Amino acid sequence: MKNTFIDIVDEIDTAQVYTHLIDAHSGGICVFVGTVREFTNNEQVISLEFEAYKTMAINEMQKIAEEATQKWSLNKVVIHHAVGLKKVTEAVVIVGVSSAHRDACFEACRFLIDTLKKRVPIWKKEVFSNKSVWVSAHP
Amino acid sequence: MKNTFIDIVDEIDTAQVYTHLIDAHSGGICVFVGTVREFTNNEQVISLEFEAYKTMAINEMQKIAEEATQKWSLNKVVIHHAVGLKKVTEAVVIVGVSSAHRDACFEACRFLIDTLKKRVPIWKKEVFSNKSVWVSAHP
Amino acid sequence: MKLLLFGIAKDIIGGSVFELPSGSKHPKNVLELKHILVQLFPEFAKLSSFAVAVNSQYAHDDEALQINDEIAIIPPVSGG
Amino acid sequence: MKLLLFGIAKDIIGGSVFELPSGSKHPKNVLELKHILVQLFPEFAKLSSFAVAVNSQYAHDDEALQINDEIAIIPPVSGG
Numbered sequence: 292m293k294n295t296f297i298d299i300v301d302e303i304d305t306a307q308v309y310t311h312l313i314d315a316h317s318g319g320i321c322v323f324v325g326t327v328r329e330f331t332n333n334e335q336v337i338s339l340e341f342e343a344y345k346t347m348a349i350n351e352m353q354k355i356a357e358e359a360t361q362k363w364s365l366n367k368v369v370i371h372h373a374v375g376l377k378k379v380t381e382a383v384v385i386v387g388v389s390s391a392h393r394d395a396c397f398e399a400c401r402f403l404i405d406t407l408k409k410r411v412p413i414w415k416k417e418v419f420s421n422k423s424v425w426v427s428a429h430p
Numbered sequence: 431m432k433n434t435f436i437d438i439v440d441e442i443d444t445a446q447v448y449t450h451l452i453d454a455h456s457g458g459i460c461v462f463v464g465t466v467r468e469f470t471n472n473e474q475v476i477s478l479e480f481e482a483y484k485t486m487a488i489n490e491m492q493k494i495a496e497e498a499t500q501k502w503s504l505n506k507v508v509i510h511h512a513v514g515l516k517k518v519t520e521a522v523v524i525v526g527v528s529s530a531h532r533d534a535c536f537e538a539c540r541f542l543i544d545t546l547k548k549r550v551p552i553w554k555k556e557v558f559s560n561k562s563v564w565v566s567a568h569p
Numbered sequence: 570m571k572l573l574l575f576g577i578a579k580d581i582i583g584g585s586v587f588e589l590p591s592g593s594k595h596p597k598n599v600l601e602l603k604h605i606l607v608q609l610f611p612e613f614a615k616l617s618s619f620a621v622a623v624n625s626q627y628a629h630d631d632e633a634l635q636i637n638d639e640i641a642i643i644p645p646v647s648g649g
Numbered sequence: 650m651k652l653l654l655f656g657i658a659k660d661i662i663g664g665s666v667f668e669l670p671s672g673s674k675h676p677k678n679v680l681e682l683k684h685i686l687v688q689l690f691p692e693f694a695k696l697s698s699f700a701v702a703v704n705s706q707y708a709h710d711d712e713a714l715q716i717n718d719e720i721a722i723i724p725p726v727s728g729g
Binding site for chain 3: 464480481482483485486487489511522523543546547548549550551552553554555564565566567568569
Binding site: 305306309313314315316317318319320321322323324325326327328329330379380389391393396397400401404 | 444452453465469528530543
């Protein structure tokens with residue numbers, strides 16, 4: 292799909308993503324950005340570390356984008372995920388769509404982030420002052 | 431509310447809005463941008479012209495932001511609307527929130543744009559090659 | 570009594586401010602003002618709806634109007 | 650047979666690639682591979698779950714494994 296922009300990057304470039312989403316046939320653009328927050332369950336996070344199985348992650352993100360364009364009428368789809376060490380307030384993931392109408396924008400954008408979190412082979416380690424934990428690894 | 435950024439502007443500055451939404455206690459940022467699209471009901475749009483009753487529009491946008499922060503746990507809220515002549519692909523409105531969790535982000539962002547469209551005293555004229563129409567004025 | 574006009578209301582009346590004819594009785598509330606407008610400019614009756622704002626707030630039909638209020642005619646909004 | 654390792658799987662085994670012991674019988678499918686891993690590294694049994702990818706695609710338990718496949722261990726994902 293030429294209107295899909297999928298990538299694993301060192302740094303999320305929100306301005307570049309927005310530029311990609313601009314589209315003459317779209318009346319709405321919806322974007323969700325996941326950022327590092329300072330506290331998880333009241334514990335202070337120093338940083339997050341992301342690791343990806345890059346070829347497979349891109350495959351899966353591409354499939355998710357295609358599923359979204361089948362479910363909704365979308366003109367552009369972007370999914371970018373960052374890898375490496377990310378500090379508090381930094382962006383770790385961005386998903387966005389443009390569409391003629393805002394219903395499709397919101398629903399598709401929500402689908403992209405929810406599905407990415409379930410399926411894309413990327414792993415997050417939370418680094419605290421006294422330990423580090425691979426998120427979701429254990430029950 | 432010091433974490434609210436409400437304005438009527440000549441040009442929407444998406445980068446400035448994103449910067450305002452960045453927040454150490456937030457894991458998610460959701461943004462919706464309304465843009466001018468080229469076709470409305472199969473008629474080609476040359477431009478849109480927006481006019482606002484500025485003092486009242488800012489009052490209403492402020493109230494909408496406050497309603498959203500009462501309904502959801504939000505850390506930052508932005509509502510900017512443009513006035514003047516806007517060409518195809520240009521941004522006319524941007525609403526965005528940051529929150530600890532993405533449910534609140536999506537729901538609040540949707541509420542902001544839906545409520546803005548119902549209540550904020552701003553008027554849009556669609557300019558076509560052979561006529562211009564105040565949107566929604568007539569049944 | 571001076572009215573601020575926006576959107577199609579400006580086109581109907583032909584200007585961004587309208588002064589109610591000085592000879593006429595001043596409307597005592599929002600509903601009376603709406604009736605006067607429709608009488609003077611029947612095009613208002615063709616709109617999907619129109620509201621009145623008093624001092625930058627939406628006003629109910631029974632809200633009283635004071636001579637110094639900032640009164641605005643609010644045709645159907647279409648922002649976003 | 651070589652396995653790519655990510656996230657906590659890398660910590661459990663101690664490296665980003667693991668070669669199955671050459672003396673051992675090669676697993677004929679995904680399920681057999683999972684059993685071998687749990688036997689060699691009991692920590693895998695403590696994970697919420699783990700999947701296997703063959704040539705960059707999620708594989709079912711009964712998917713056959715070829716010697717030249719790119720095989721990866723996928724512990725619970727946590728992107729986003």
